[in-house]
Amino acid sequence: MRIVAEIPVDPRCARVHEQGWQSWSPSTGYSLAQAPHRWVAPEHRIGNYRAESFPAGFWGEGLLAVDPGDGAPVTVVAAASPTEAVPSIKATYVDQRVVVYADGPVEVRVEAASVPRAFARWADDVVKALGLGAPRPAPTIWCSWYQYFTEVTESDVDRNLALLDALDLPVDVVQVDDGYQAEIGDWLAPSGRFASVRGVFERITGTGRRAGVWTAPFLVGRRSRVFAEHPEWLVRAGDGSFVSAGRNWNQPLYALDTTHPGAVEHLREVFTAFRSWGISFHKIDFVYAAALPGRRYEDVSPIEAYRRGVELIRSFIGDAYLLGCGAPQLPSIGLVDAMRVSPDISPEYEPGNGDVAQPSQRGAVLNGVSRAFQHGRFWVNDPDCLIARPEVERREEWAGHVSAYGGLRGSSDGLDRLDAWGLDTTRRVLSEPVPERFVES
Ligand code: 9PG
Structure with a gap:
């Protein structure tokens, strides 16, 4: 230094x-x-x-x-x-x-x-x-994560899809989050709670709304088929061991080498399938994994490897809307339409273990405010979804934050769990015009 x-x-x-x-x-x-x-x-x-x-x-x-x-x-x-x-x-x-x-x-x-x-x-x-142009305005979304987490079922999505119509909520995209897939890395195979991956997205588009999907495209879980069948696609350390991309879902995680031709074909297969099913919104998550230091097939910098990976996905998804999450901020400039700028929201105001990077309203608000300047410049800011059900601590404050700092606006409650205040607030936050910028220069 x-x-x-x-x-x-x-x-x-x-x-x-x-x-x-x-x-x-x-x-x-x-x-x-x-x-x-x-x-x-x-x-x-x-x-x-x-x-x-x-x-x-x-x-x-x-x-x-x-x-x-x-x-x-x-x-x-x-x-x-x-x-x-x-x-x-x-x-x-x-x-x-x-x-x-x-x-x-x-x-x-x-x-x-x-x-x-x-x-x-x-x-x-x-x-x-x-030479960047103005970011594309975001659709409004409903996201399965903050109500159902990894236990989301096909009928949870279907029930909320019906409620969106019954309640006439201004939601453009129904985004299925983590839980539909068999494993971290095996995106086209369904988890036990879904009959197929394709079916749920076709039912979403069948209602006239747009379909969105969550992936962690550069993560490979220890339990996945990809890990078992293609260890050569992973980023390695100097000693030949796999570089750790952290631990979650009760398993070690590794990083996909976006410069490996086999990994590139794998990404092509996954994202062209999603495109053929009519998916027009992608939340790509944990993408920091592609930017981890390590040994790759091609000798490029971690940031170059990351940018190539996101550019590849972009090239496979047509004109679908692209939301980055768990994403290195500055290396993503010019690559994504919208960006999660915060750690996860949670019904609890304070983070469980005191680390504001873990889910909490306190951490989400700190980042949403401090990164407000990015909105309308680098991309559309996603401050994380509105949750407005009665069990959410200080829910009025969270709704105020999303209203003030939300570029992309989403709802992530089971819609049958909302009381009158929650429903009114959800409708209002999703309907408000989004300012072009939050901070003037
Ligand atoms: C799905 C979720 C949701 C959420 C994302 C992301 O540090 N961690 O272990 C950690 C785990 C999950 C997480 C963030 C951090 O949440 O932000 O919206 O999509 O993945 O698993």
Whole structure:
């Protein structure tokens, strides 16, 4: 790491704003006295953070800002080529100064503006440099995850499909989340709760709504057929072992090598099948896996491997709408229509183990606010779905957040679980016009 800035500050009022690596990584501002959010359980590190350890101080992935707190301008330190390389940026307080270090090329900008506006101005310049057009407006969605989780059944989807019509809710896309598939990696084979994968999507489109599907296209679970039959498609460490992509669903996870011709054909097979079934919305999740460091078939950087993987999917899905989740933020610029900018919402306000990268309203709100500047510039922001059923703690606050920071708006309650307030609020949040931007530059 080399020093890239030394900023005189008022230690009582100064704030450092960190931006994390991927959708679920904590992103927010801190006073110098605060301890930044870090993982609590080591098994959540790979799935939520990039750094292997955090030395004392502040740590942003490709983006960090310092507000000196004395009225002097804000300093933004940002990746010089955010779609090619994302340096880690560290900041520590020493003797009336914040010293900023980076391990790769960064741009240091001084802006007489609030931190959100300073970030927005940087984002405007990135958009201009890359020649990006305005993002496509998002459809409204109903998502199965936050009511049924991995236990979703075919009849859960059918029942909610019927209720959408009965209640006349303004939902464009019915998005089936995790649980329809046989295994992580085996996307075209049904789980025991579905007669087939194809059937449910054809029934959705048969009602006149659009069908959406969840995948974790770059993850391969230890129990999957893909793992058993094609270990050569996985990213490896220097010693030849499989690189870990974390642990979830009670099994170890590995990363698909997006540069391997066999893996490319596998992705083609999966996504062209989805396309032939009329699926026009894709939530691609846990995609950080394609950007893990390791040995690949072709010798490309992890970010290059990630971008190739997403570009491949894009090339297979026609003009379907593409939502990134668990996605490295800066490396995704220009690749997705919408982006999850937060960890998962949960009926509980506080995260179970104190780690705000884990499901909670507190963590989802922190990220949704701190990444508001991205909306309308890099993509449409997805702050995660509205959940409005009575058991949701502080549900009025969550609905207020989705209303204020929702670019993509979704509902994820069993519609028969909503009371009058929940139903009215769902209808309202899904019907509101979405602002073009949340932060002006
Ligand atoms: C499906 C879910 C939903 C949800 C996604 C994502 O750290 N973790 O182990 C971890 C697990 C799941 C998770 C996020 C983090 O949720 O955000 O909307 O699609 O997968 O499994």
